Amino acid sequence: MNRLNQLFNTKNKNLLSVYFTAGYPELNTTVDIAEALEKAGADFLEIGFPYSDPVADGPTIQNSSQKALDNGMNLNLLFEQLADLRKRVSIxxxxxxxANPMVQYGVERFCAKAAEVGVDGVIVPDLPMYEYETLYKDCFAQHKISNIFLVTPQTAEARIRKIDELSSSFIYLLSSASITGGSLELGDVTETYFKRIKDMELKNPLVIGFGIGNKAAFDKATAYANGAIVGSAFVKFLAEDNYLQRIPEFVKSIKG
Structure with a gap:
């Protein structure tokens, strides 16, 4: 079992994951932010590797990706920064x-390097399931890297069952089919969607993302899933003064 499996085996409710873009707002604070988030009570983390065309992201994360690229962030540098990750971060x-930067880097090389620095999984929204299964699944498994699949309100049951079969840690449940940065609106349609997935009794835990930016949204999401992911709200927060010192304040505003 990797750290993700251990987490879900020991604590499977009200889990908070926080996303931030490597190299933003400053080039060399990636591990500092990760360490501060763990100390503040985040249960797991998603570190974004920036790309010039982040099609699933809204303006906030797009802007952070561009700033990170302007700062000089790339996969080689990110893996250099993460070399000491496990001396400071245990979650x-x-x-x-x-997919583009990962494939350019080399998928085998990417998985090996991710495992070497202590990464537990990857989320690649535009990596087709068929390509993963036929080309990369064995490579991910060899290096014990979990590939996280995304499910939207439009995903058919048969595909969700296939995703569940291919998954080894959790399934990322998008609150809507829109881009990142919106607000979670828990109307009848969204509730029906969340309940439909929950009632499928999948073998993998569920984590909801997109639109989680405050405690009310976090509580709504975790009523239907094992955890929730905060992204754009935290990236916005990182633009504020003294953000490192104030990370506990941010996490408390989500988890209470």
């Missing part, structure tokens, strides 16, 4: 980004 850490 699960995932990398999140797009």
């Amino acid at each position: 699960p850490v995932l990398l999140m980004g797009y």
Whole structure:
């Protein structure tokens, strides 16, 4: 079992994951932010590797990706920064980004390097399930890297069952089919969607993302899933003064 499996086996309710973009707002604070989030009570983390065309992201994360690229962030540098990750951070850490930079880096090399620095999983929204299964599944398994699949309100049951079969840690349940940065609106349609997935009794835990930016949204999401992911709200927070010192304040505003 990797750290993700251990986490869900020991604590499977009200889990908080926080996303931030590596190299934003400053180039060399990636592990500092990760360490501060763990100390503040985050249960696991998603570190974004920036890409010039982040199609699933709204303006906040798009802007952070561009700033990170302007600062000089790339996968080589990110893995250099993460070399000391496990001396300072013990909670699960995932990398999140797009297929293009991962494929350019080399998927085998990417998985090996991720495992070497202590990464537990990856989220690649535009990596087709068929490509993962036929080309990369064995490589991920060899290096004990969990691949996290995304489910939307439009995902058919048969595909969700297939995702559940291919998954080894958790399934990322998008609150809507929109881009990141919106607000979770828990109307009848969304509730029906969340309940439909919950009633499928999948073998993998569920974590809800997109639109989680305050305690009310976190509580709504975790009523239907094992945890929730905060992204854009935290990236916005990182633009404020003294953000490192104030991370406990941010986490408390979500978890209470």
